[in-house]
Each structure stands twice: as structure tokens, then as C-alpha cells.
Amino acid sequence: MALSGQKILLGVTGSIAAYKAAELVRLLTGAGHEVRVVMTPSARKFIGETTFQALSGRRVLWDQFATGEDQAFAHIELAKSDLAVIAPATAGTIGKMAAGLADNLLLSALLATDCPVIVCPAMNSRMWNHPAVRENVQTLARRGVIMVSPEAGDLACGEQGEGRLADVQRIFQEVDAALAPASSNDFAGRRIIITAGATREPIDSVRYVSNRSSGRMGFAMARAARRRGARVTVIAANCSLEREPGVRCIDVSTSEEMRAALNRELDVNDVLIMSAAVADYKVLPGGTPGKIERKLKNDLKLVPTADIVSSFRKGSDRRLTVGFAAEYGRENMERAREKLKEKNLDMIVFNDVSRSDVGFESEDNEIVIMAPGREDVFVSKTSKFICAERILDQIRELLDVNGTGGAHEEQGKINFGD
Numbered sequence: 239m240a241l242s243g244q245k246i247l248l249g250v251t252g253s254i255a256a257y258k259a260a261e262l263v264r265l266l267t268g269a270g271h272e273v274r275v276v277m278t279p280s281a282r283k284f285i286g287e288t289t290f291q292a293l294s295g296r297r298v299l300w301d302q303f304a305t306g307e308d309q310a311f312a313h314i315e316l317a318k319s320d321l322a323v324i325a326p327a328t329a330g331t332i333g334k335m336a337a338g339l340a341d342n343l344l345l346s347a348l349l350a351t352d353c354p355v356i357v358c359p360a361m362n363s364r365m366w367n368h369p370a371v372r373e374n375v376q377t378l379a380r381r382g383v384i385m386v387s388p389e390a391g392d393l394a395c396g397e398q399g400e401g402r403l404a405d406v407q408r409i410f411q412e413v414d415a416a417l418a419p420a421s422s423n424d425f426a427g428r429r430i431i432i433t434a435g436a437t438r439e440p441i442d443s444v445r446y447v448s449n450r451s452s453g454r455m456g457f458a459m460a461r462a463a464r465r466r467g468a469r470v471t472v473i474a475a476n477c478s479l480e481r482e483p484g485v486r487c488i489d490v491s492t493s494e495e496m497r498a499a500l501n502r503e504l505d506v507n508d509v510l511i512m513s514a515a516v517a518d519y520k521v522l523p524g525g526t527p528g529k530i531e532r533k534l535k536n537d538l539k540l541v542p543t544a545d546i547v548s549s550f551r552k553g554s555d556r557r558l559t560v561g562f563a564a565e566y567g568r569e570n571m572e573r574a575r576e577k578l579k580e581k582n583l584d585m586i587v588f589n590d591v592s593r594s595d596v597g598f599e600s601e602d603n604e605i606v607i608m609a610p611g612r613e614d615v616f617v618s619k620t621s622k623f624i625c626a627e628r629i630l631d632q633i634r635e636l637l638d639v640n641g642t643g644g645a646h647e648e649q650g651k652i653n654f655g656d
Contacts, residue, residue: 244271244417247319247351249344250290252280253326254394255360255403260285262325263293265410274316276300276344278331302343313343317350321416324348325386326360326403329371335383336374354416358386358409363399375601379454380480382461384623385601386412400595408620415627424634426467431500431507432459433514433546435475437493441538442526450591450598451515453477455562455622459511460485462626471507473499475514493517493543500550504557509633511560512547513587515598519543548581558636560585560629566592571606578608584636585609587629595619607632 246266250259259275266273275290277300287298299312324331324344331345335357340346348355357378365371366388379385386409390400434456438446453474460472461482471486473496481487488503490496493516504510519540547561561583563574567590574588588606591597596604596619603625607615609632617628 244320245318246271246273246413247316247322247347247353248273248275248294249278249322249324249327249331249348250275250281250285251278251324251326251328251331251344252284253328253360253403254284255326256281256284258403258406259325260289260293261406262323262409263290265406266413267294269410269414272296274299274319276316276347278342278344280328299343302341302346313346313350316343316347317352319351319353321354321356321413322348322351323356323358323409323413325356325358325409327357329359329361329365329368329374332357332359332371332378333374336377354382354384356384356386356409356412356416358404359388359401360403361388361401362393362395363390363397363401366399366401379601380478382480382482384412384416384621386621387595387600387602390595412621412624415624418627422465423467425463425630428468428509428637429471429507430463430468430509430511431471431473431503432456432463432511433473433475433496433500433516434460435477436515437475437496437517437543438491439493439517439520439543440525441521442528442530444529447517447519447521447540448476449515449517451564452599453479453514454601455603455625456511456513457482458622458626459513459629462623462630466630468509471503473503473514475516493520493546497544497546497549500546504550507557509558509560509637510547510550511629511633513562515562515564516546517543545581547583558584558633560587560633562586563588564591564597566590568592574606575608578610585629585632605629609636 250256263273273294274296275294275298290298334345340349386404388401389404391402392398393401435453436449436451438448440446457479460470464470464485473488475490488499490499520543522539522541563577563586565573571588574586578586586608589597589603596602602619603622604619605617605625617625
């Protein structure tokens with residue numbers, strides 16, 4: 239759990255779900271945090287300031303041009319928080335955040351802050367699925383904003399669909415996870431290498447064989463491990479995500495480039511986390527210069543790529559190796575268990591990529607963590623950062639039980655930028 243006494247900026251925007259933010263204030267103050275509520279002008283049409291003031295014990299701010307003694311340069315003082323949470327976040331606020339606008343006190347404070355930001359959208363499902371909103375959400379996610387995706391169910395308008403504010407307990411857990419890594423150092427001295435993204439196997443200069451993995455899970459693993467004191471290297475296959483400060487990143491494209499990068503880097507690491515979706519097949523002949531004309535008859539042969547995780551697992555008696563099994567449908571979970579055994583892994587993480595609300599191209603995931611001789615750990619739908627934290631918790635236990643890792647702490651051959 240996070241240390242208490244953290245300064246939290248809670249932004250409440252103009253959604254019918256604004257009343258749920260009152261319960262969030264209660265949970266946060268009950269955990270010992272100092273909560274400062276900032277409302278947008280439209281939020282005041284849904285819920286009164288007195289409620290938040292009573293729960294937080296502090297004056298609620300909303301007027302960007304207020305001149306009271308405690309409100310001069312309020313956006314700068316608010317920006318000095320340890321964490322900012324926007325719950326609920328409307329489509330309008332999300333769009334303004336993505337564009338860098340600051341036409342109210344909350345947006346001004348967000349532009350001035352450098353603390354972690356959690357955004358909890360709430361809106362009609364049609365708005366949530368609009369291309370402009372989706373693009374704005376992706377923009378914020380690339381900047382490192384933690385997105386707590388809305389849930390499906392009954393909406394205020396009488397319709398059903400995805401768009402209702404995430405459960406307050408879930409938001410509270412996200413806050414706890416975002417704050418806890420800053421005070422945890424349980425991976426200090428450990429070196430972790432993580433693969434992320436999707437490899438591409440060229441057909442010609444234009445086309446390639448690949449998959450839908452965005453790299454978000456791997457980057458979430460890197461961010462969580464870095465915040466817990468680890469020295470982290472990410473081998474990123476075709477990832478357009480924003481790089482985490484202090485994390486060394488090596489960009490690759492094909493599975494062979496990833497294998498070669500691992501071959502160069504792996505010996506100075508204690509833990510290998512293979513979260514990348516490596517293409518299972520490549521094309522022969524591959525990489526034909528130019529673009530193959532459609533009218534030409536071309537026979538393309540698919541051949542298996544190398545099983546990277548298996549090749550690097552053999553002969554390693556100190557490095558802890560974690561694989562990922564992206565299977566289509568929960569009924570295929572046993573296939574992940576078979577891979578755990580066949581590839582001689584220390585741990586494997588199963589996730590169901592048949593669902594549109596988790597896994598590929600989503601900010602959320604739902605996973606099952608498996609390790610030999612241990613009970614499965616189920617992590618219900620939550621952000622990929624929370625999933626990363628739970629995976630690291632299990633890795634930490636294995637490191638403690640097996641005495642694995644730590645063999646390379648003194649080699650110091652790599653500049654990690656810290």
C-alpha cells in the first residue's frame with residue numbers, strides 16, 4: 239500500500255458521475271492523504287462544493303480568476319501535488335488536456351504539474367467510441383497519463399454500453415499503485431530486461447507480417463520496475479509509445495533483430511520479461527526491394543521464426559525468465575500452462591486477446607500469473623500498470639524464494655541514464 243500523507247489533486251468535471259467523486263474523497267482522506275478538490279464550472283451544476291469541502295476538510299477551488307488570499311496563483315500551488323486524479327473526466331476535458339488548453343483552473347494546474355496524472359473518463363458510449371475521443375485518449379496515454387477505462391453498464395441517458403465511470407474502489411487502487419512505487423525500492427540493485435511491442439517480418443519494402451500488440455504492457459512493466467528501483471532495459475519492437483525517463487530503450491523491428499539485441503544484453507540482467515508479441519512466422523523470400531505488384535503471381539512461403547524465449551532460457555541457472563501467453567479465448571488457458579512447462583520458464587502470464595476491452599490496443603488487461611508449484615494469481619480487469627505491479631510482486635517473491643538474480647549487480651558496463 240502507498241504511504242499516507244500524499245498530496246492529491248482531485249479534479250471533478252461536468253459529468254453526472256461527479257457525485258461518485260465524493261466517495262473517492264472519503265477513501266483517499268481515510269487513507270491519510272491530503273486531498274484538494276478542484277471543480278470545473280460545469281461540475282458545479284451536478285454537485286455542490288460543500289460536499290467536497292466537508293469530506294476533504296479543505297476549501298474547494300474552481301474560479302481561475304479568484305483573488306482571495308489562498309487563491310493567488312492557485313494553479314501553481316495545486317501543481318505541487320504528488321498525484322493528480324481527474325474523476326470523472328468528460329470528453330471535453332480529455333480533449334482540452336490533449337490539446338494543451340487551459341481555460342479553467344483545473345486545466346491550468348494540470349499544465350503546470352509534473353506529477354503522475356490519472357484520468358477516469360465518464361461519458362455516453364457513443365461519445366467514448368467517437369474517433370476524436372479515442373485519439374485524444376491515445377494522445378494522453380502516449381504522454382504517460384494513466385487511463386482508468388470506463389466500464390460497461392447502464393448509462394444515465396437510459397442506454398447501455400461502455401462509458402460509465404470506473405468503480406471507485408478500482409480508482410482508489412490505481413491511486414494506491416501510482417503512489418506506492420515512489421516509496422518502494424524492493425528491486426534496487428536488480429537489472430531487468432523487457433521486450434515490448436510487435437515484431438515485423440518484411441514481405442517487401444512496404445508490407446510485413448505482424449500482429450496488433452502496441453507495447454503498452456511491456457512499457458507498463460518498465461515504468462513499474464523503474465519506480466521500484468530496478469535498472470531497466472527495454473527492447474522495443476515498433477513501439478510509438480513515449481519513453482519512460484531513466485529506462486534504456488533499444489529499438490528493433492524483426493524477430494531476428496530482437497534475438498540479436500537480447501544476445502548482446504542479456505548476460506548483465508537478472509530478470510528477463512518477454513512481453514513482446516514476436517511474430518511466429520516470417521516470409522521467404524522476405525524483404526524483396528520495392529513493392530511487389532499485385533498482378534504478378536508470387537508464391538510466398540511462411541516459415542517459423544526462432545523461439546526466442548526458449549533459446550535464451552536454456553542453460554540459465556540464475557536469471558529469472560517470465561513469458562507471456564496471448565491466447566484467443568479463456569478456454570485456452572491450459573495452453574499457457576503447457577508453454578510454462580515446455581519452455582522451462584519461471585513464470586508465465588496468460589491474457590485473453592479475444593476480448594476488445596483488454597489486451598491488444600487497450601489500456602487495460604486481465605491476466606492470470608502462473609508459476610511452477612504455486613497457485614495461479616488472477617488479476618481482474620484493471621490498467622496495465624496495475625497488472626505490471628502484480629507481476630512484479632510475484633517476481634519479487636520468486637527472487638526471494640529461489641535466491642535468483644543479483645549476479646550482475648557489480649558489473650556496471652551499461653549507462654542507464656540515471
